[in-house]
Amino acid sequence: MTDATVSEPGHRLKPLTPAMLRQLSARSDLRGAVQSLGHYGAIALLGALIWKVSSTWGVLWALPLMAVQGYVVAFLFMAVHETAHKTAFKSRGLNLAVGHLSAFIIGLPYEYYCLFHWDHHRYTQDPDKDPELIVGVKPASDTQLAVAYSGLLQVAGRLRLMLGHAITGNVTVPWIPESKRAVVVGEARAYAALYVLLLALSLWLSSALLLWVWFVPLVIGQFFLRPYLYAEHTGCERTRSAFENTRTTYTGAVVKWFAWNMPYHVEHHAYPSIPFHALPKLNAIVDGEIVHRGHGYIRTTRETWAWFRRQLQAAQANER
DSSP states (O other), rough: OOOOOOOOOOOOOOOOOHHHHHHHHHHHHHHHHHHHHHHHHHHHHHHHHHHHHHHHHOOHHHHHHHEEEEEHHHTTTHHHHHHTOHHHHHHHHHHHHHHHHHHHHHHHHHHHHHHHHHHHHHTTTTTTTHHHSSSSOOOHHHHHHHHHHHHHHHHHHHHHHHHHHHHHOOOTTSOOGGGHHHHHHHHHHHHHHHHHHHHHHHHHTOOOOOOIIIIHHHHHHHHHHHHHHTTTTTTOOSOOOOOHEEEEOOOOOOHHHHTTTTOHHHHHHHTTTTGGHHHHHHHHHHHHGOOOESHOOOOOHHHHHHHHHHHHHHHHHHOO
């Protein structure tokens, strides 16, 4: 992905100098390792606490911990995203290793997502070509909108797609080129085989460990992740300018950390080669150019929900 940000007429950009871009684009195995180990360390710690509490006092007492674990596990999506750009680490091997592990945990095949996300950057906010809009929410009622914000339909959809690739060997989505279809099918089959193996081991050992520390938290975590993802582009212009078609959301340090600094999303779309750890510095440079600003995820979720409802009401009015 290039850093050529396209500006619409009348929109003034403050481009980085080549020297600034080189400095900000420096990748670091150390920074990637600290971020990854911290994220996975939190998952391991919470998992141990969930198992201890559920084994001692019962599963219900562990539910609050599962909710926290859900947030942390679901936000491994950010590790998948950053490694898809090959910016989490300087080492390509480390990007692939952490990317595949994180993708396996959240049920989103890594090579498939890389291709999906490539087209998302190429065609951001293009309703005919942006994969996020093609597979995105199209609610016909408030109930369907609420279900969409739960994230459960999206998870079910990508698991169904993965199993379809694994079982049929056919890949028909337009963002997967012919030359990559065999890779996507092989990856889907490998992931599916590993899931079946883990299920068989759990049944053989009569263990609910993975259920309570992984699967249930992952489902719960979608209620946090999906509103976060809707904040990135919902309600923004359908132009080619990253400063107009994307939203940066200003939020707390903990949220930014587990999101790998992706709340700085305008900055990421404008300069996708700049790694996660340099995005705060980039924000200080281009902040004045940002058109869409979110102020916390609770407030921004209210705004995106209202935008979806306006679209729904307009569609219903046109049908009358």
